Amino acid sequence: MIRERTVGETSKFIDVLTENLGVIEINVRGCKKINSKNCAAAQLFAYSRFCLNKRKGMYYINSAEPINIFYKLRTDLQKLSLASYISELVSYVVGNEGNGENILKLFLNTLHFISNDERPLELLKSIFEIRFMSEIGLMPNVFTCKDCSEYVVEAAYFSINEGIISCANCYDGYTDDNIKKVPLSVLYALRHIILSEFDKLYNFKISSESQEILSSITEQYIIIHLERNFNTLNFYKSIV
Numbered sequence: 001m002i003r004e005r006t007v008g009e010t011s012k013f014i015d016v017l018t019e020n021l022g023v024i025e026i027n028v029r030g031c032k033k034i035n036s037k038n039c040a041a042a043q044l045f046a047y048s049r050f051c052l053n054k055r056k057g058m059y060y061i062n063s064a065e066p067i068n069i070f071y072k073l074r075t076d077l078q079k080l081s082l083a084s085y086i087s088e089l090v091s092y093v094v095g096n097e098g099n100g101e102n103i104l105k106l107f108l109n110t111l112h113f114i115s116n117d118e119r120p121l122e123l124l125k126s127i128f129e130i131r132f133m134s135e136i137g138l139m140p141n142v143f144t145c146k147d148c149s150e151y152v153v154e155a156a157y158f159s160i161n162e163g164i165i166s167c168a169n170c171y172d173g174y175t176d177d178n179i180k181k182v183p184l185s186v187l188y189a190l191r192h193i194i195l196s197e198f199d200k201l202y203n204f205k206i207s208s209e210s211q212e213i214l215s216s217i218t219e220q221y222i223i224i225h226l227e228r229n230f231n232t233l234n235f236y237k238s239i240v
């Protein structure tokens with residue numbers, strides 16, 4: 001569950017990222033009256049199994065069972081705000097059709113690691129940002145040089161606007177805020193994030209220096225290519 005809007009005293013609409021239907025809106029009525037299992041399943045960030053009825057284009061809960069409610073997210077404001085940010089990205093981009101399986105996997109795995117303190121939050125944020133963009137068809141080319149087409153194995157220059165790299169030989173020296181010099185460690189990190197299987201995706205470390213560069217690239221890539229600033233991102237940044 002990625003978003004909710006309360007209606008009156010006992011009802012709410014929730015947006016749910018699903019495996020097969022993209023993001024759908026569900027009308028949850030009388031949460032005070034029905035059993036608490038349904039209510040736990042319909043809370044923010046809960047991963048749940050829903051049995052739904054559809055009437056006049058609107059989904060209603062028949063029954064619901066929480067699988068994982070990621071309760072640790074609620075104990076830490078930084079974690080909560082990062083989870084809110086990735087939820088906003090999903091809710092902004094993913095429509096109510098198409099196959100959401102990989103995005104659901106990415107979202108759930110990232111929530112798991114945010115919740116469990118197993119990886120630095122900044123690394124998780126970068127992983128989500130670039131992998132999410134790749135999954136929705138906006139993958140940057142961080143592999144070959146845009147000019148000579150060689151596979152780049154040294155520090156390169158990344159144009160965030162264009163989502164392409166130039167090798168050091170071909171780089172024309174032009175600079176602005178959208179051109180970042182990318183050390184090899186960061187280039188490898190970007191490639192790993194884009195290409196890894198989900199079970200290996202989170203299994204790498206980078207130095208705090210490299211993380212800083214990676215963060216600035218992945219975040220700017222999101223803002224430029226989705227053509228939008230996110231309130232949840234601004235809030236996350238204001239508290240870290």
Ligand SMILES: [Zn+2]
Pocket residue numbers: 145146147148149150166167168169170171
């Ligand atoms: Zn080149």
